[in-house]
Amino acid sequence: MVHFVYDGSFEGLLTAVFDVYEGKAERAQLFSIKTYQPDVFAERRDVFTDSVKANRVWKGLFRKSSPQGLLNVYSVYLSERTDRETLLLAFFRRVFAESVSIEDDFSSPLIVQISQISRQIHREKHRFEAFVRFIHLKGNIYFASIEPDFNILPLIGPHFAERYADQRWIIYDTRRQYGLYYDLQQVQEVYFEAVPDSLVLDLPSDQVEEDEALMQQLWQVYFQSVNIVERKNMKLHRKHLPIRYWKYLTEKKI
Amino acid sequence: MNQLLVLIQKHKFPIGMSEKIMKKLQILADSAKYDVSCSSSGSKRKNTQRGLGNTNGMGICHSFTEDGRCVSLLKILLTNHCIYDCAYCVSRRSNDVQRVAFTVEEVVSMTMHFYRRNYIEGLFLSSGIFKNSDYTMERLVRIAKTLRTEHKFNGYIHLKTIPGASNELVREAGLYADRLSVNVELPTEQSLVKLAPEKNTADIVKPMSFIRHTIEENRQEIQLYKHAPAFVPAGQSTQMIIGASPESDWQIMQQADSLYKKFHLKRVYYSAYVPVQQDQRLPDLHSLPPVQRENRLYQTDWLLRFYGFSVNEIFNPSAPNLETDVDPKLTWALRNLHLFPVDINRADYEMILRIPGLGVKSAKKIVAGRKFHHLTLDHLRQFGVALNRARYFLICIGWNGYRRDWNAAEIKRQIIAGNTQSTQLSLF
Ligand code: SF4
Numbered sequence: 122m123v124h125f126v127y128d129g130s131f132e133g134l135l136t137a138v139f140d141v142y143e144g145k146a147e148r149a150q151l152f153s154i155k156t157y158q159p160d161v162f163a164e165r166r167d168v169f170t171d172s173v174k175a176n177r178v179w180k181g182l183f184r185k186s187s188p189q190g191l192l193n194v195y196s197v198y199l200s201e202r203t204d205r206e207t208l209l210l211a212f213f214r215r216v217f218a219e220s221v222s223i224e225d226d227f228s229s230p231l232i233v234q235i236s237q238i239s240r241q242i243h244r245e246k247h248r249f250e251a252f253v254r255f256i257h258l259k260g261n262i263y264f265a266s267i268e269p270d271f272n273i274l275p276l277i278g279p280h281f282a283e284r285y286a287d288q289r290w291i292i293y294d295t296r297r298q299y300g301l302y303y304d305l306q307q308v309q310e311v312y313f314e315a316v317p318d319s320l321v322l323d324l325p326s327d328q329v330e331e332d333e334a335l336m337q338q339l340w341q342v343y344f345q346s347v348n349i350v351e352r353k354n355m356k357l358h359r360k361h362l363p364i365r366y367w368k369y370l371t372e373k374k375i
Numbered sequence: 376m377n378q379l380l381v382l383i384q385k386h387k388f389p390i391g392m393s394e395k396i397m398k399k400l401q402i403l404a405d406s407a408k409y410d411v412s413c414s415s416s417g418s419k420r421k422n423t424q425r426g427l428g429n430t431n432g433m434g435i436c437h438s439f440t441e442d443g444r445c446v447s448l449l450k451i452l453l454t455n456h457c458i459y460d461c462a463y464c465v466s467r468r469s470n471d472v473q474r475v476a477f478t479v480e481e482v483v484s485m486t487m488h489f490y491r492r493n494y495i496e497g498l499f500l501s502s503g504i505f506k507n508s509d510y511t512m513e514r515l516v517r518i519a520k521t522l523r524t525e526h527k528f529n530g531y532i533h534l535k536t537i538p539g540a541s542n543e544l545v546r547e548a549g550l551y552a553d554r555l556s557v558n559v560e561l562p563t564e565q566s567l568v569k570l571a572p573e574k575n576t577a578d579i580v581k582p583m584s585f586i587r588h589t590i591e592e593n594r595q596e597i598q599l600y601k602h603a604p605a606f607v608p609a610g611q612s613t614q615m616i617i618g619a620s621p622e623s624d625w626q627i628m629q630q631a632d633s634l635y636k637k638f639h640l641k642r643v644y645y646s647a648y649v650p651v652q653q654d655q656r657l658p659d660l661h662s663l664p665p666v667q668r669e670n671r672l673y674q675t676d677w678l679l680r681f682y683g684f685s686v687n688e689i690f691n692p693s694a695p696n697l698e699t700d701v702d703p704k705l706t707w708a709l710r711n712l713h714l715f716p717v718d719i720n721r722a723d724y725e726m727i728l729r730i731p732g733l734g735v736k737s738a739k740k741i742v743a744g745r746k747f748h749h750l751t752l753d754h755l756r757q758f759g760v761a762l763n764r765a766r767y768f769l770i771c772i773g774w775n776g777y778r779r780d781w782n783a784a785e786i787k788r789q790i791i792a793g794n795t796q797s798t799q800l801s802l803f
Contacts, residue, residue, distance in 0.1 A: 228748025233757045251435045255492045346404035348440040357443030
């Protein structure tokens with residue numbers, strides 16, 4: 122058994138797939154360095170992330186995939202599942218082994234599982250396009266913190282950049298401790314040095330714009346007023362709006 | 376940096392106004408909430424000139440109320456003053472409630488502020504009739520126009536057309552709004568006469584057909600001149616109140632079907648009547664809104680629009696109302712057992728779509744997946760098919776469908792018995 126250990130990046134993962142093929146390693150397994158546990162019975166080979174190699178693998182996939190197929194692969198990567206490397210390697214092996222596109226082969230458990238993971242990620246992406254709540258900070262930046270189950274920031278960035286093209290914003294993932302910052306030109310990744318949770322959730326009032334408190338109140342008033350008491354259905358409410366998101370939602374903070 | 380700051384326009388409410396505006400919002404959101412059309416879908420509006428916002432085909436639900444409904448738009452009335460006296464409406468003239476009105480600027484400002492914070496997809500504005508129809512409509516139009524032209528707002532705007540407003544104003548409204556709606560309110564003319572005596576069918580039908588024709592003209596215009604401004608790109612919709620008047624489900628769906636056909640509506644919304652006031656013409660003040668019935672009507676609506684069913688397949692003189700204990704597709708299948716069981720590895724897509732417990736997505740997966748492999752119940756389970764219903768109506772390798780000695784009543788009994796643990800209201 123040969124263990125290919127890459128740096129945890131998506132490019133690294135694609136490079137690893139390239140190396141597996143180049144090394145003609147039949148009994149290969151992929152591991153991210155971030156979770157790798159050395160094994161004395163296996164040979165370890167370190168993968169050096171190489172964008173030329175990564176690109177060749179991506180292009181190879183591109184030729185045999187629909188945009189959805191490409192998105193599925195990226196989604197499995199973003200899922201942070203412990204078996205994501207195993208799933209993806211098996212998937213690439215099938216893609217490159219067959220002459221026809223296998224994307225729609227829903228009789229294969231592997232394809233079904235990958236499309237399920239992708240759907241899950243997509244649902245999470247869709248949720249956070251909805252559940253981000255910006256707070257208007259002094260200095261005219263709109264700031265939001267989120268805590269998604271999967272690493273969906275890279276997927277939601279383009280949506281917010283298009284929608285809020287004329288305002289500067291930051292969306293910060295408190296679990297993975299990095300954020301996206303849009304400066305009216307482009308979106309970039311940002312890191313903060315040790316942000317305490319309390320600050321992320323409860324910004325001190327001297328840091329927020331004057332209009333912020335009133336707008337939050339108005340939004341809460343609105344949320345209360347549109348509820349139809351006669352139709353109350355908390356089970357349905359929690360199904361659509363799982364409790365774990367509440368602490369980040371302005372309307373649920375009261 | 377400072378230059379960048381100037382780019383973002385600020386909207387400020389004068390100090391001291393906040394109490395007042397909160398009160399207004401409370402009243403005018405409360406009176407608008409019974410209007411069900413929350414959806415902001417069907418429109419694509421790109422963010423132009425680096426303005427604010429876009430509208431992308433699929434509407435986003437930004438939140439959910441405690442009754443489980445989607446909150447997607449800032450849905451308010453401009454005012455709850457009204458010169459009419461419709462029996463089912465909180466804002467009716469004779470009702471003793473506090474009357475307030477937003478200014479144009481207040482609505483514009485609140486929309487911008489909420490949108491920038493990602494609370495909403497846009498604005499859904501309706502109104503009681505203040506002075507007269509055109510006076511009110513003119514204000515609605517002014518709000519939409521200010522948002523689009525002064526604030527470069529590209530989010531979603533849905534305006535309600537005020538009954539009796541002039542064609543000129545409706546046309547102008549449609550140039551700024553993504554969607555216009557004219558509510559038919561009640562399923563038949565008799566009920567309208569009885570419950571909304573000051574409204575007449577012509578006031579409702581005329582603007583609907585005007586909007587339909589203007590949309591058609593506009594589509595042709597756009598083909599000729601690419602940059603011709605779009606008129607209501609998300610089309611028109613309407614709403615019917617369910618349970619305030621005595622019509623059967625059959626009558627309601629016939630009316631809906633004919634509205635779809637006559638006016639090319641994007642959606643018909645069904646709204647379970649919530650009693651707002653004691654009135655001998657209406658259900659008792661303490662009766663519950665017919666939520667289950669509303670849900671079955673929506674299911675029927677979907678069967679008509681996406682599953683290839685016609686109204687008269689679902690209803691007949693001995694069944695003018697939908698059953699409440701099972702969904703309409705299942706009812707239909709039980710009445711037509713001679714068409715089942717369906718072989719999922721061979722049948723046409725259209726017939727697969729008619730299997731109870733199975734939706735459009737699963738039907739597509741079946742047709743795609745069976746090219747590679749004979750499908751079994753395990754595959755269907757993975758596709759998310761509700762096998763507790765579907766398995767009685769299909770066959771595949773290793774599965775023979777329902778026992779042939781069972782009649783419809785027995786199959787129904789089995790399904791309901793198996794259903795008792797799961798009480799979720801899913802669509803098919
Ligand atoms: S016209 Fe509209 S707002 Fe006025 S009473 Fe009738 S339904 Fe209510």
